[in-house]
Amino acid sequence: MASTPLTDFSRLCIHTITTKPWSIEEATDRYAAAGVRGVTVWRQWLDGREIAKVGANLRAAGIEVVSLCRGGFFPSIDAAERQKAVDDNLRAVDEAAALGAPLIVLVCGADPRQPLEESRRQIADGIAATLERAGQANIRLAVEPLHPMYADTRSAINTMAQANDLCDAIDSPLLGVTVDVYHLWWDPHLRSQIERCGRAGRIFSFHVCDWRSPTEDLLNDRGLMGEGCIDVPQIRGWVEDQGFDGFVEVEIFSNRCWAMDQGEFLEKIKEAYLKHA
Amino acid sequence: MASTPLTDFSRLCIHTITTKPWSIEEATDRYAAAGVRGVTVWRQWLDGREIAKVGANLRAAGIEVVSLCRGGFFPSIDAAERQKAVDDNLRAVDEAAALGAPLIVLVCGADPRQPLEESRRQIADGIAATLERAGQANIRLAVEPLHPMYADTRSAINTMAQANDLCDAIDSPLLGVTVDVYHLWWDPHLRSQIERCGRAGRIFSFHVCDWRSPTEDLLNDRGLMGEGCIDVPQIRGWVEDQGFDGFVEVEIFSNRCWAMDQGEFLEKIKEAYLKHA
Numbered sequence: 001m002a003s004t005p006l007t008d009f010s011r012l013c014i015h016t017i018t019t020k021p022w023s024i025e026e027a028t029d030r031y032a033a034a035g036v037r038g039v040t041v042w043r044q045w046l047d048g049r050e051i052a053k054v055g056a057n058l059r060a061a062g063i064e065v066v067s068l069c070r071g072g073f074f075p076s077i078d079a080a081e082r083q084k085a086v087d088d089n090l091r092a093v094d095e096a097a098a099l100g101a102p103l104i105v106l107v108c109g110a111d112p113r114q115p116l117e118e119s120r121r122q123i124a125d126g127i128a129a130t131l132e133r134a135g136q137a138n139i140r141l142a143v144e145p146l147h148p149m150y151a152d153t154r155s156a157i158n159t160m161a162q163a164n165d166l167c168d169a170i171d172s173p174l175l176g177v178t179v180d181v182y183h184l185w186w187d188p189h190l191r192s193q194i195e196r197c198g199r200a201g202r203i204f205s206f207h208v209c210d211w212r213s214p215t216e217d218l219l220n221d222r223g224l225m226g227e228g229c230i231d232v233p234q235i236r237g238w239v240e241d242q243g244f245d246g247f248v249e250v251e252i253f254s255n256r257c258w259a260m261d262q263g264e265f266l267e268k269i270k271e272a273y274l275k276h277a
Numbered sequence: 278m279a280s281t282p283l284t285d286f287s288r289l290c291i292h293t294i295t296t297k298p299w300s301i302e303e304a305t306d307r308y309a310a311a312g313v314r315g316v317t318v319w320r321q322w323l324d325g326r327e328i329a330k331v332g333a334n335l336r337a338a339g340i341e342v343v344s345l346c347r348g349g350f351f352p353s354i355d356a357a358e359r360q361k362a363v364d365d366n367l368r369a370v371d372e373a374a375a376l377g378a379p380l381i382v383l384v385c386g387a388d389p390r391q392p393l394e395e396s397r398r399q400i401a402d403g404i405a406a407t408l409e410r411a412g413q414a415n416i417r418l419a420v421e422p423l424h425p426m427y428a429d430t431r432s433a434i435n436t437m438a439q440a441n442d443l444c445d446a447i448d449s450p451l452l453g454v455t456v457d458v459y460h461l462w463w464d465p466h467l468r469s470q471i472e473r474c475g476r477a478g479r480i481f482s483f484h485v486c487d488w489r490s491p492t493e494d495l496l497n498d499r500g501l502m503g504e505g506c507i508d509v510p511q512i513r514g515w516v517e518d519q520g521f522d523g524f525v526e527v528e529i530f531s532n533r534c535w536a537m538d539q540g541e542f543l544e545k546i547k548e549a550y551l552k553h554a
Binding site for chain 1: 462
């Protein structure tokens with residue numbers, strides 16, 4: 001089914017990293033003034049802040065905290081490093097609770113010094129070790145499958161099928177999936193695996209941007225929706241066909257966009273959101 | 278099954294682009310002196326040459342021509358461009374015949390202005406339009422699935438499963454697959470899809486290099502075997518378990534390596550081949 005066009009900003013969420021030059025205070029003011037209704041907060045934006053107060057300020061400005069980004073990075077060949085990762089994820093749960101974020105996005109991690117299968121086992125172990133505290137705090141966790149070009153160091157979970165398999169194996173109502181078009185658009189099984197995820201009630205969040213041609217940097221050359229080859233409305237339609245009616249989160253890492261006047265960039269985001277998301 | 282270590286250079290093939298600063302004449306002399314027994318010739322190395330003579334010189338130097346690289350790039354939203362692509366592939370068949378290359382590697386192409394499904398249909402059409410002349414010339418064609426980070430402009434065929442599906446659909450004894458570890462290492466279905474390809478008798482060639490962490494360029498930062506996270510011997514073992522006993526082709530695009538003294542680089546290739554391929 002084709003998606004219904006987005007006609008207002010009631011579902012627009014922006015990741016703080018998208019407007020990287022802005023502090024959380026500036027982002028709060030600017031997003032609110034622009035009518036942005038949701039935010040996903042990256043943890044470094046909380047450095048040195050009283051986290052509960054950041055959350056209160058956002059809500060007072062009419063902005064919902066959609067998720068905290070990011071937990072994960074569980075695998076390592078070194079057991080002490082794996083324990084440090086679990087500790088950090090437990091801290092992320094505490095931060096999410098303080099902030100009032102109902103969800104933590106997991107960039108699961110990978111260690112290039114070991115086979116992907118081993119990294120995947122360690123990811124499952126790390127999530128299992130985090131779930132109890134997440135449950136106590138009433139925080140959900142979302143596995144974000146990452147593009148295969150990040151399989152060396154960022155995530156051994158690279159397709160929706162793998163994320164679904166992982167969720168099946170752990171089988172907790174607290175664990176679901178973040179669908180990010182940038183990572184997944186190329187996958188011929190994307191639609192059927194979104195449907196599988198939806199049937200299990202596991203589509204927890206939805207991220208958008210675009211894939212530019214040429215892409216000149218593996219990390220920081222994402223495009224605004226409409227600047228690339230991803231059919232964002234089609235994928236949004238697949239997600240919404242499964243009942244997802246949550247925020248459409250604009251997450252763009254871009255040296256080019258970060259170099260712009262961020263107020264103008266925010267207007268471009270809003271325009272691209274209505275036209276191409 | 279684990280692969281048997283490589284103990285000599287009888288199966289070592291190098292792509293001319295791996296030692297990009299060398300002309301075909303210089304590569305012929307240097308490869309022969311180094312005991313390299315196979316070459317895959319990139320078409321631009323034939324510019325301005327009498328192709329049959331290049332092939333004769335290589336054979337006279339004891340070097341087998343393993344394949345011609347590359348055909349493909351079939352998709353376009355523009356029908357005239359698609360016809361130009363077919364014409365170019367027919368020329369590639371003629372060049373392979375003149376050179377004495379039994380195989381053409383296909384980088385299938387993609388057009389970011391249209392859905393991947395449409396590019397895939399056009400790839401199938403383009404291959405079908407090339408097969409008759411390939412058969413007349415006794416040249417085989419190999420679909421090389423490319424990493425998903427190239428799905429926008431270089432190939433809409435991004436996994437072994439897709440390459441196998443495409444070969445099943447066309448079903449010609451002339452059409453098979455090139456297994457390149459760089460493009461495929463991350464795929465959790467790699468082993469089973471190599472087995473599927475092998476059962477169908479379609480593993481036509483095998484390319485190696487490595488994935489560096491961090492990879493700093495989407496195109497030209499491949500590593501020597503052993504410099505990255507790919508378990509090359511494991512994948513070679515899977516390919517050889519299917520009866521493949523052809524050349525192990527070193528195909529490295531690397532600004533770093535191209536900037537080195539190419540004679541020293543060739544020695545490093547030989548060392549990495551024995552230790553890590």
